[in-house]
Amino acid sequence: MNYKxxxxxxxxxxxxxxxxxxxxxNSLEIVSLMNKEDENVPKAIARVLPTIGKLVDAVVETFNNGGxxxxxGAGTSGRLGILDASECVPTFGVSNEMVVGLIAGGSKAIVDAVEGAEDNREMGITDLKDINFSKKDIxxxxxxxxRTPYVVSALEYAKGIGAVTGSVSCNSNSEMASIADYGIDISPGPEILSGSTRLKSGTAQKMVLNMISTASMIGIGKAYKNLMVDVQPTNEKLIERSKRIIMEATDSSYEKxxxxxxxxxxxxxxAIVMILTNSSKDDAMKKLKEAKGFVSKTL
Incomplete structure (x- = not known):
């Protein structure tokens, strides 16, 4: 295939x-124009919501099957994937191996441009093999x-071994979408600074990744109502947030x-299940296990 x-x-x-x-x-005019152009992003995403929903369903199924x-991605796109993956750990209490971000050029490319990395088709496949990517994964x-070669080759490899695939691009009828099972092509229009795809395109991809990871985690029981009940209390702010989530979920005092x-x-x-079902810690843990982690199903 000719990639030029x-x-x-x-x-x-x-x-x-x-x-x-x-x-x-002037400065105000520039930022005002940027703001006005950014209004096109959610409108463009709205047009592809059905496909995003189907991709989320596929991710939930993958998680439930242990995948x-x-x-x-490469450049900005790769960095956004790494960002979304890394934030799943403290927000939803999952292993850092459950959602993984790969970027052309490796970890160095997170902060520095790596010349030619996005054009390296072989590296896309190698990076998947290095994490033991299998047909259980998505x-x-x-x-x-x-049409980034590094990404296209990875999608082709994944399809070839029987894995489910999705794609997120900011051009209509993209090459990636023609390969992926769930191709999401967002068209927010040309950037105000021609070709600077870290702008509207980056915003669009970030918004879609927010949807994919958040909706998928909700789909496997990582939320109760609209509360993030698997938050990891790893610092003072998150400890306080944890207590307030318990308060909101159980209508309890701060002290309780x-x-x-x-x-x-x-x-x-x-803690929430203990309060709402008047259970001991062990009983609450048993109820949660039987409910596959869904607080609502323990009630």
Whole structure:
């Protein structure tokens, strides 16, 4: 397959007519224009919500079957995948192996540009093999252009071994979407600074990743109502947040929430079930196990 193409045909590379005089604007005018252009992002995402929902269902099924969610991308897209993956650990109390972000060029590329990394097709496959990617896992390719060789080859490899795949790009009819089982092509329009896909395109991808990870975690019992009950109390702020989540979930006083927080060995979900079902810690843990981690199903 020939990967050379005329990138001028991509929406992400076109000039934005609304910003043709960008360098003559003052600061307020620039940020006002950016804000107005950013309004196009949620509108563009709204058009692909059905596909996002189907991808979330596939991720939930993967998690329930013991598989992992793997993001893979280059540059800004790769960094966004790593960001989303890393934030799942403290927010939802999952292992750092459950959601993984891979970036072309490896860890060095998180802070520095690695020349030619995104064009390395072989490396996309190698990086998947290095984490023992299997058909039990799900791969989501991330690329604003939708044709990054590193990502495309990884998607092709994943499909070849029977894994479920998804993709998130910011161009219509992307190459990645033609490969993935769930291809999400968002079209927020040309950037105000031509080709700078860390702007609207980056925002669009971040919003979609928020949806994928959050909705998937809710789908496996990581929330009770709209409370993040598997939060990990790893610092002072999160300890206080944990107690307030217990208060909100059980309509308890701060003192009672603090008491059960400690009785539950600082496990928010266990503390909530202890209070709501008048159970001991061991009984609450048993109820949660039987309910597959869903607080609502223990009640």
């Amino acid at each position: 193409m005329d990138i001028s045909k991509l929406d992400t590379e076109k000039r934005n007519k609304n910003s043709e005089n960008l360098d003559s604007l 992992r969610l793997i993001y893979i 791969l989501v390719g991330l690329s604003a252009s939708g 929430a603090e008491e059960f927080f400690e009785k539950a060995d600082r496990n928010v979900k266990v």
